[in-house]
Amino acid sequence: MKKIGVLTSGGDSPGMNAAIRAVVRKAIYHGVEVYGVKYGFAGLISNDIDKLEIGDVGDIIHRGGTKLYTARCEEFKTPEGRQVAVDNLNALGIEGLVVIGGDGSFQGAEKLTEIGYPTIGVPGTIDNDIPGTDYTIGFDTALNTVINAIDKIRDTATSHERTYVIEVMGRNAGDLALWSGLADGAETILIPEEDHNMEDIISRLKRGHERGKKHSIIIVAEGVGSGPEFGQKIKDATELETRVTVLGHIQRGGSPTGYDRVLASRLAANAVELLLDGEQGRMVGISNNKVVHRNISEALAEKHVVDSDMYKLSQELSI
Known part of the structure; x- marks a missing residue:
């Protein structure tokens, strides 16, 4: 290959810029031109594609978000839209594509691969919900953002002797909730992958209050339900002073951690190697640090699962 493209799609995640940088510099190192596609798959259809040089990705490794921007694209979901995208790539002589998202x-x-266009996927999402990799780019940064927020909330929860319900992102995956809840000693963690008993949650809160516990932290993954709704249920059942915090999109922003920068660099560089080796329809990932x-x-055919042992441990440690 002499020319490859790179795009970011879907929700942004910290480390995407590090991945873009790695694609560009790894390709140029091997004498391959790189073209950046703006606004994800929408940019393929609108032909918003520009050549990237080494300097174009300088000073971005530490920045959150994505230099190439991102957007949803309904038109790409149609066969006609995908054909327009491939025609635009072919017209520029771009022979392969790295998709980060x-x-x-x-x-x-996968759809591009099905119509014969070489594509490699790089997992970039704070949800950590892609089977085939231990971690996705952005998860570690988002996790630390959540932990930092919970630490601050705990200070005020202790001062006012309140129960706090904190809703975190993750879509249909519970990794952010589970990891942050275990790291912050939450009394209860609600995730989509595990059933919960509201009566048991209420009972545990009451027992803690009776033995003099000054505050309680409950983590709710957005895939389980609304944090405010859970907060109201708890307040009604316990009569404890209860507050709710929905962390929202703050979890997606910020400078990526060292781990996410390194992970993004390793995965994106390997994606380029796969394209140059003639591979297509593959995704890169990390397993046991390899x-x-x-x-x-x-x-895509597999279902995301959480570490059930970790969930059990969180319950054992929150007695």
């Missing part, structure tokens, strides 16, 4: 982005990459790759279609 979550499962929706991977579905788009870079691995597998078919995107296999990953």
Whole structure:
């Protein structure tokens, strides 16, 4: 290959810029031109594609968000839209594409592969919900953002002797809630992958209050339900002073952690290697700290799971 493209799609995640940088510099190192596609798959259809040089990705490794921007694109979901995208790539002589994003982005990459266009997926999402990799780009940064917020909330929860319900992101995955809840000693963690008993939650809160516990922290993954609704249920059942915080999109922003910068660099560079080796329809990932790759279609066919042992531990430690 002499020319490849790179795009970011779906929800942004800290570390995407580090991944873009790695794609560009790894490709140029091997004498390959790189073209950046703005606004994800929408940019493929609108032909918003520009050549990237080494200097274009300087001073971005530490920045959150994505230099190439991101957007949803309904037109790309149609065969006609995808054909326009491929025609635009072919017209520029771009022979392969690196797609950085979550499962929706991977579905788009899979569709391009099905019509014969070489594509490699790089998992970038704070949800950590892509099978085939231990971690996705952005998860570690978002996790630390959540932990930092909970630490601050705990200070005021203690001062006022309140129960706090904190809703975190993650879509249909509970990793952010589970990891942050365990790291911050939450009394209860509600995640989509595990059933919960509201009566048991209320009972535990009452027992804690009776033995003199000054505050309680409850983490709710957005895939379980609304934090404000859970907060109202708890307040009605316990009569404890209860407050709710929905952390929202603050979890997506910020400078990526060292781990996410390194992870993004390793995965994105390997994606370029796969394209140059003639691979397509593959995704890169990390497993036991080793870079691995597998078919995107296999990953999309699997269901995301959380570490059940970690969930059990969180319950044992929150007695």
